[in-house]
Amino acid sequence: MRKNILYLAHRIPYPPNKGDKIRTFHEVKHLAEMHDLYLAFLVDDPADIKHVDALREFCVDLAWERIEPRWKKIQVAPQMLLGKPLSLPYFYSPRLQRAIDAWATTRKFDAVVCFSGPMAEYVFRSDALAGQGAKRIMDFCDVDSDKWGQYAVDAKFPMNIVYGLEQKRLLAYEARVNQTFDHSVFTTDQEVRLFRDLVPAARNLHVVGNGVDFDYFAPGAGRGEALPRPRATQRVAPTTDDSAGDLVFTGAMDYHANVDAVVWFCREILPRIREAGIDADFCIVGGKPTPEVQALGQIAGVQVTGFVDDIRPWYARAAVSVIPLRLARGVQNKVLEAMAMGRPVVTTRKVAEGVGAKDGDHLLVADGHKAFAGAVIDLYQDPAARRQLGEAARRFVVENFDWRRNMEKLEKFL
Numbered sequence: 255m256r257k258n259i260l261y262l263a264h265r266i267p268y269p270p271n272k273g274d275k276i277r278t279f280h281e282v283k284h285l286a287e288m289h290d291l292y293l294a295f296l297v298d299d300p301a302d303i304k305h306v307d308a309l310r311e312f313c314v315d316l317a318w319e320r321i322e323p324r325w326k327k328i329q330v331a332p333q334m335l336l337g338k339p340l341s342l343p344y345f346y347s348p349r350l351q352r353a354i355d356a357w358a359t360t361r362k363f364d365a366v367v368c369f370s371g372p373m374a375e376y377v378f379r380s381d382a383l384a385g386q387g388a389k390r391i392m393d394f395c396d397v398d399s400d401k402w403g404q405y406a407v408d409a410k411f412p413m414n415i416v417y418g419l420e421q422k423r424l425l426a427y428e429a430r431v432n433q434t435f436d437h438s439v440f441t442t443d444q445e446v447r448l449f450r451d452l453v454p455a456a457r458n459l460h461v462v463g464n465g466v467d468f469d470y471f472a473p474g475a476g477r478g479e480a481l482p483r484p485r486a487t488q489r490v491a492p493t494t495d496d497s498a499g500d501l502v503f504t505g506a507m508d509y510h511a512n513v514d515a516v517v518w519f520c521r522e523i524l525p526r527i528r529e530a531g532i533d534a535d536f537c538i539v540g541g542k543p544t545p546e547v548q549a550l551g552q553i554a555g556v557q558v559t560g561f562v563d564d565i566r567p568w569y570a571r572a573a574v575s576v577i578p579l580r581l582a583r584g585v586q587n588k589v590l591e592a593m594a595m596g597r598p599v600v601t602t603r604k605v606a607e608g609v610g611a612k613d614g615d616h617l618l619v620a621d622g623h624k625a626f627a628g629a630v631i632d633l634y635q636d637p638a639a640r641r642q643l644g645e646a647a648r649r650f651v652v653e654n655f656d657w658r659r660n661m662e663k664l665e666k667f668l
Contacts, residue, residue: 358382465657476566499573593647
């Protein structure tokens, strides 16, 4: 039976080219097939405005508002004195609220699905929705408050204070959402356990895993594409799985955890790899590189690409996909994509736990710069091990990360 579904996302769910947008797109796509979908979201990147119309085919109606991140950060700063998490006013738009309320005054919604905790604010502030009795489902994805706690540990004064306050206040808000919504969804069992540890009274916690497009991210996809090289003497692209290639990291390069990862890799890990006689380039592939990331491009053998239209040729070029994330939450899509393409992965324990992969069987786990460098060196120098690990990685992802099967779990809550 088709239902009227209101879906609220903190960022535009298209194009599905990074983390949260990949998950929200597949949720939107699934819900649109089964129900009448009303979609509301924010756009924080002007380059994404051109993609708004592509979402119209998935919904009965949509509403969106543009927010400017720099201005928003200035605008919400005084809110810290009010004792509220800054994430709420950052993702709140009065105009988007009015559009949502207008829908709710002319039609009855059977369910409201929110992606990311701060989007619950639109539900809490809507008198029109309050009177409908619609089922409320929150996809937290990860325990976002804990991320701020991780940032606080590494940050310097005064940002460590700001991040610490955000962690405490956002956790209290997440607890409120959990108590007032019918279902709370996370991407992994680890996130559920973490939330229950932080909120002992938590109720109705569920796991709906991520997925990956196995046909799009397939072994050999993108191979042979011409890519710019950082050095004229650099060897040609690999043509077989046994060939030497690059070390590749992918991700949004304005995201703090990704920035920390590549800086750490370049400063502490890459020099040890060079000492072992490995001349592979380190390719940092992803949009919006911060000045700190751009500066890494001045290091010999390090290439910072910026945004690319197709990530697959870079995976195909990788001898090893390196994912040295020290600040990790939940399932990393970059891991699933690399594994789906049959690329051997070296990553940290937090990341491996997020996808449930086993060290030595599906990928290699290494914490600390010496261990990480050693794992990359051993794998790079052993073509047979790379091939075997890549094949096992592909099988693991296909068996465990099917979007349709996981979205059917979300459907049950409706």
